Amino acid sequence: MNKKPTVGIFKFTGCAGCQLELLHLEDVFLDLLKIIDITYWVMVKRENIEGPWDISFIEGGISTPQEIEEIKQIRKKSKIMVAFGDCAIAGCIPSIRNWIPQMESENKVYTDTSVIHSTKVMGIGEYVKVDAVLKGCPPHRDTFLEFIKASLLQIRPRLRQHPVCVECKYRDNECLITSKKIPCMGPVTSAGCGALCPSLGRECEGCFGPMSNPNAAALADIFKEIGLHQEDIERKFRKYAGMTIEFRKEAGQ
Ligand code: SF4
Ligand code: SF4
Ligand code: SF4
Known part of the structure; x- marks a missing residue:
């Protein structure tokens, strides 16, 4: 039997709702684990392996210089990188902040902003090559399953183009x-x-x-x-x- 593909699931700037949607896979989750090996998922696993990954799913946009470096490192260790959800695709709700001057919202939230080094909130594609996007806030669990199925079969996933x-x-x-x-x-x-x-x-x-x-x-x-x-x-x-x-x-x- 072929080795199961390794999968990493990562969180950047977002609400974690995309990862929660994956937890809605509970009825098929054990079957899923028979065909993929989730080696990195901090929300769910105590022990995580730092790559390499056949597929990395990225939740969240990029909003700090540290995140820019982190996403680049994950990219280096990933064969396929997926922007999983609207935050990872183009910033989504957190990107509303981009429409006001930089640091205005930070100054409203934090008493001491000396340790805050934020950038505009952007999708991951601003900094790394993205191989696929799964739309939604959050994407529907079936979209995730369709993508996994297509990846295993090495065919193009049937993702919706219509409104x-x-x-x-x-x-x-x-x-x-x-x-x-x-x-x-x-x-x-x-x-x-x-x-x-x-x-x-x-x-x-x-x-x-x-x-x-x-x-x-x-x-x-x-x-x-x-x-x-x-x-x-x-x-x-x-x-x-x-x-x-x-x-x-x-x-x-
Ligand atoms: S109709 Fe669908 S796409 Fe539109 S806001 Fe509601 S859940 Fe989102
Ligand atoms: S895309 Fe929506 S559900 Fe997913 S992390 Fe962003 S705000 Fe949360
Ligand atoms: S058909 Fe009308 S109500 Fe339905 S999604 Fe389109 S614009 Fe909205």
Whole structure:
């Protein structure tokens, strides 16, 4: 039998929610361990091996010079590096801080900032080569399983390129934009959650980040027609993915 691929799971600047999503794999977790060898996962394991890894999953963005060095070291020891979740992809919620002057939020939080050496919050791709991105805040557990399966079979994973609206239609939901003029981010947001929020009558906030090739400008125009102020539109595009190329302009950069 071939050796099981070694996997490392790492946390940088984020809320740990992506790692928690992996703990939702509990019903298949023991089966998973038959096919992969998780050698590094500080949240879960007492003893961790410092690489090398066949696949490293990175949760969280990069926000300090120390993290820049750490991610580079992990990259050197990883055959495949995956940005696991929106923080690792483009900073996500922590990157909201990038829209105010550097150190302004730190000065509000810490009484002594002499030991704080923060940078802008960026996705890991700013500093290292990324081989795959798994979108979501957090990504759905099935996306993780699909990626593992594809890696073992050495095929391309079937990751969704379409928007939340497609999943919304599958669920036969009434569209919140057209029926109630509620500003929903679904048309530009990557599918993967099963249209969770619109199915509960709430607008999509964009937590899976941009879909493939979204028309963000057109949606911003629709929000304007609905009556949103420019500031509110920018906040919507900033919330989860303001640093991405796809949303940057509408986020006000
Ligand atoms: S992507 Fe979302 S769930 Fe994952 S670490 Fe960032 S904020 Fe938390
Ligand atoms: S409610 Fe939102 S996600 Fe659903 S179809 Fe309308 S715009 Fe798309
Ligand atoms: S509907 Fe939008 S905000 Fe809600 S979980 Fe899905 S992607 Fe995230």
